[in-house]
Amino acid sequence: MTSEQDTQAVGGGEDSGSHWGKRVLFLLPVVIFLIVAGYFAWGLLSDRDPSRVPSALIDQKVPQFDLPPVAGLDSPGLSTADLMQADQPVLLNVWASWCVPCRAEHPILMRLAERDGVTVHGINYKDTPADARRFIQNLGNPYTRIGADRSGRAGIQLGVYGVPETYVIGPSGKIRYKHTGPIDSKALNQKILPLLEKLGG
Amino acid sequence: MIRRARTAVWAMRRSLGAFAIALAVALAAPAAAVQPEEKLADPQKEQRAQELGEEIRCLVCQSESIANSNADLAKDLRVLIREKIQAGQSNQEIKDFLQSRYGDYVLLRPPVKPETYVLWYGPAAITALGALGVGVFFWRRNKRPAAQQKLSADEQRRLNHILDGE
Numbered sequence: 504m505t506s507e508q509d510t511q512a513v514g515g516g517e518d519s520g521s522h523w524g525k526r527v528l529f530l531l532p533v534v535i536f537l538i539v540a541g542y543f544a545w546g547l548l549s550d551r552d553p554s555r556v557p558s559a560l561i562d563q564k565v566p567q568f569d570l571p572p573v574a575g576l577d578s579p580g581l582s583t584a585d586l587m588q589a590d591q592p593v594l595l596n597v598w599a600s601w602c603v604p605c606r607a608e609h610p611i612l613m614r615l616a617e618r619d620g621v622t623v624h625g626i627n628y629k630d631t632p633a634d635a636r637r638f639i640q641n642l643g644n645p646y647t648r649i650g651a652d653r654s655g656r657a658g659i660q661l662g663v664y665g666v667p668e669t670y671v672i673g674p675s676g677k678i679r680y681k682h683t684g685p686i687d688s689k690a691l692n693q694k695i696l697p698l699l700e701k702l703g704g
Numbered sequence: 705m706i707r708r709a710r711t712a713v714w715a716m717r718r719s720l721g722a723f724a725i726a727l728a729v730a731l732a733a734p735a736a737a738v739q740p741e742e743k744l745a746d747p748q749k750e751q752r753a754q755e756l757g758e759e760i761r762c763l764v765c766q767s768e769s770i771a772n773s774n775a776d777l778a779k780d781l782r783v784l785i786r787e788k789i790q791a792g793q794s795n796q797e798i799k800d801f802l803q804s805r806y807g808d809y810v811l812l813r814p815p816v817k818p819e820t821y822v823l824w825y826g827p828a829a830i831t832a833l834g835a836l837g838v839g840v841f842f843w844r845r846n847k848r849p850a851a852q853q854k855l856s857a858d859e860q861r862r863l864n865h866i867l868d869g870e
Contacts, residue, residue, distance in 0.1 A: 559807035655780045662805040664763035
């Protein structure tokens with residue numbers, strides 16, 4: 504008797520219906536493993552950043568705030584009304600001089616304002632006027648209006664939890680998109696610029 | 705004999721001490737980041753603010769409540785909550801405001817709604833499925849001995865063959 508005949512003889516003892524059922528049962532752990540592995544692969548490989556919190560204000564009107572200008576800068580202050588009146592989409596960038604990534608994204612804002620003619624408004628978040636002035640004097644001013652939010656209350660109204668944050672605001676003052684963290688070329692080319700174009704008509 | 709008993713007592717004392725330390729660490733209240741100058745004069749309102757703060761997530765650190773976090777934003781939110789309490793708002797109104805600004809994620813206890821059914825009921829469903837599986841396993845195991853037949857003549861011959869060692 505060869506070993507192959509052996510196994511066949513043993514297997515043949517059971518009826519084939521439950522045998523098939525058992526095979527499926529044996530495959531179940533493999534299936535579960537594949538599903539779990541799929542989730543892990545998605546978590547590891549996709550661009551999703553789990554610490555990023557989606558904005559609760561998408562497709563809603565800009566909340567109420569009325570901010571004075573930064574003392575010593577030419578740009579006027581910023582209030583909700585300024586964003587409601589715009590007939591073109593605008594960018595609202597929340598920045599601070601103490602925020603290192605803000606420096607990194609600043610050239611992108613400058614280029615958007617100067618070369619692409621996009622209206623960029625700024626909220627200077629929890630900063631001192633002297634520091635804010637130095638930041639703008641050193642790096643340039645892409646902002647049409649800058650509101651000084653020294654207490655951070657306007658930031659809370661907007662749901663800001665980490666500067667820099669950038670909002671795309673539609674013509675009627677509706678928040679259409681929020682980018683948390685410095686704007687990179689990917690966010691710019693894939694999200695912000697297409698959206699500005701779409702909203703601008 | 706005596707020495708051995710004494711060693712045993714020592715060992716027991718030592719493990720008791722370790723247990724006491726572990727218990728103290730486990731029961732210690734988490735350090736609150738609330739600063740003295742933030743506190744409200746009215747102890748009842750301060751208590752409310754404290755309890756609310758425990759339920760609001762600090763979005764900077766994300767696994768801490770704003771009551772426990774030292775982040776700037778957490779402090780701002782603690783002060784904001786106290787101002788709103790002073791202004792006579794209810795806990796629900798304050799939570800609704802924060803939720804409207806930061807989304808469900810700001811609540812450490814997520815609301816029950818269709819999007820969060822998996823989160824709330826998933827563990828119970830998986831436990832029920834597991835219990836069902838275990839139940840079926842034992843039910844079938846109990847049934848099997850009755851169904852088991854005697855060895856056939858062929859099987860008996862092969863068994864003898866194996867037991868005899870060729």
